Amino acid sequence: xxxxxxxxxxxxxxxxxxxxxxxxxxxxxxxxxxxxxxxxxxxxxxxxxxxxxxxxxxxxxxxxxxxxxxxxxxxxxxxxxxxxxxxxxxxxxxxxxxxxxxxxxxxxxxxxxxxxxxxxxxxxxxxxxxxxxxxxxxxxxxxxxxxxxxxxxxxxxxxxxxxxxxxxxxxxxxxxxxxxxxxxxxxxxxxxxxxxxxxxxxxxxxxxxxxxxxxxxxxxxxxxxxxxxxxxxxxxxx
Numbered sequence: 001x002x003x004x005x006x007x008x009x010x011x012x013x014x015x016x017x018x019x020x021x022x023x024x025x026x027x028x029x030x031x032x033x034x035x036x037x038x039x040x041x042x043x044x045x046x047x048x049x050x051x052x053x054x055x056x057x058x059x060x061x062x063x064x065x066x067x068x069x070x071x072x073x074x075x076x077x078x079x080x081x082x083x084x085x086x087x088x089x090x091x092x093x094x095x096x097x098x099x100x101x102x103x104x105x106x107x108x109x110x111x112x113x114x115x116x117x118x119x120x121x122x123x124x125x126x127x128x129x130x131x132x133x134x135x136x137x138x139x140x141x142x143x144x145x146x147x148x149x150x151x152x153x154x155x156x157x158x159x160x161x162x163x164x165x166x167x168x169x170x171x172x173x174x175x176x177x178x179x180x181x182x183x184x185x186x187x188x189x190x191x192x193x194x195x196x197x198x199x200x201x202x203x204x205x206x207x208x209x210x211x212x213x214x215x216x217x218x219x220x221x222x223x224x225x226x227x228x229x230x231x232x233x234x235x236x237x238x
Contacts, residue, residue: 016113017041017165018073026135026193030200033190034208036104036139038076041112041165042067043104045082047093064090067169068102072161078206080141080183081148081158083169085176094145094181102183106137106192137192144184155180 020039024031042065049062066084071077080102084091094100107122122136123129130136148155158180163170172178188200 020109020113029190029192029198030204030208032137032192033139033188033200033205034076034078036106036137037070037078037080037141039112040104040106040108041069042108043102045090046101046103047090048097048099049089050093050096051089062089062093063103064088066090066102067162067166069158069161069165071157072164075161076209078208079185081161082145082181082183083159083162083166083178084181085178087176091179091181098145099142100145100183101140101142104139104141105131107131134191134194137190139191140187140189141183141185142187142189144186145181146184147179147181158182 018039021035024035026032044063045066046061046063049060052060052062066082068080068082070079070081082091082102086092086095090100105122106119109119109122119136120126120129121133122131124131131138148158162180185202185205188202188205190198190200192198
């Protein structure tokens with residue numbers, strides 16, 4: 001047990017699984033959402049619990065940290081894929097209700113990429129830093145959980161991506177009946193700046209990188225406020 005603990009501590013100095021791309025500007029909402037889904041490697045999966053409550057109870061949510069990928073490092077698809085087992089509560093819940101959500105926080109970047117400095121707007125201990133700071137981006141993707149066919153080309157591609165970005169998965173016990181599934185996204189909720197949440201159309205989200213990609217144009221006044229608030233939010237208490 002001690003050896004395992006020491007090994008897990010040593011991983012804190014590991015290199016990033018993928019090279020991080022530059023964070024999009026706060027005006028580029030769809031691009032920011034796609035950047036988060038490709039750059040982050042874990043989030044919280046929420047399901048409607050089959051364990052909590054009874055038939056007379058209202059629906060009770062259940063959240064569970066989960067690793068995910070949207071493809072290999074060099075191929076961002078925007079589709080969140082999960083690797084799990086129906087022995088786990090979250091996957092078991094999808095048997096009764098296939099609707100799930102995946103919530104991400106930009107504050108997780110420091111665990112995904114330990115050699116990179118954490119964004120100060122996300123850091124506790126700084127004057128404005130906190131994961132709930134609007135400039136520390138938050139993203140929730142909601143949709144239908146769809147298991148992949150084990151023999152499909154998509155399954156082969158995604159499994160290779162998991163083993164590339166989450167290498168310890170290669171050694172997980174074989175008898176757990178591992179399943180790869182994806183979220184068929186129906187709703188995208190993003191906060192990455194002051195002024196409330198942005199609800200993105202999945203069509204705009206998936207259009208990023210194509211000629212159809214369109215983000216709303218903002219005024220010069222907004223751009224000035226954006227720059228000012230970013231600098232203010234990154235300030236560190238003396």
